[in-house]
Amino acid sequence: MAETLIQAIKVELAQLDLLLATYADLIDRVQQQSPDVVELAALATVLHSYYNGAESIFLAVARHLDLQLPEGTRWHRELLAQVARPTTTRPALLSSSLETRLTVYLAFRHYFRHSYAFTLD
Numbered sequence: 001m002a003e004t005l006i007q008a009i010k011v012e013l014a015q016l017d018l019l020l021a022t023y024a025d026l027i028d029r030v031q032q033q034s035p036d037v038v039e040l041a042a043l044a045t046v047l048h049s050y051y052n053g054a055e056s057i058f059l060a061v062a063r064h065l066d067l068q069l070p071e072g073t074r075w076h077r078e079l080l081a082q083v084a085r086p087t088t089t090r091p092a093l094l095s096s097s098l099e100t101r102l103t104v105y106l107a108f109r110h111y112f113r114h115s116y117a118f119t120l121d
Contacts, residue, residue: 005064009057016053019046041117048112051105058083058093065090076106 020027023046030039058079062069066087070078084099086092094102112120 008060012053012057051109
């Protein structure tokens with residue numbers, strides 16, 4: 001079981017590295033000048049994908065170490081809170097400040113999935 005978890009985390013981390021490498025030029029460019037509407041939509045997709053990758057790691061930990069996954073309409077938020085708390089089988093994965101920052105990304109993820117790209121700011 002531990003090897004399965006380790007492998008799942010390695011795969012997600014490699015995907016996150018590839019995501020950032022793929023869009024590095026765009027990320028650098030928008031730090032120098034304001035993005036146009038197409039660049040903004042691309043950046044939103046990158047941010048959405050990045051949070052999904054982090055959440056996949058959280059799901060793997062919850063599944064393999066906590067042996068339980070949150071349920072219900074707020075399961076994404078509950079998962080974030082779950083991995084931020086230590087258990088008898090693992091330490092907390094996130095500090096409280098990182099949990100707070102990731103809550104903002106989670107809210108963006110929800111907004112992104114339910115809005116039109118031209119409404120992004």
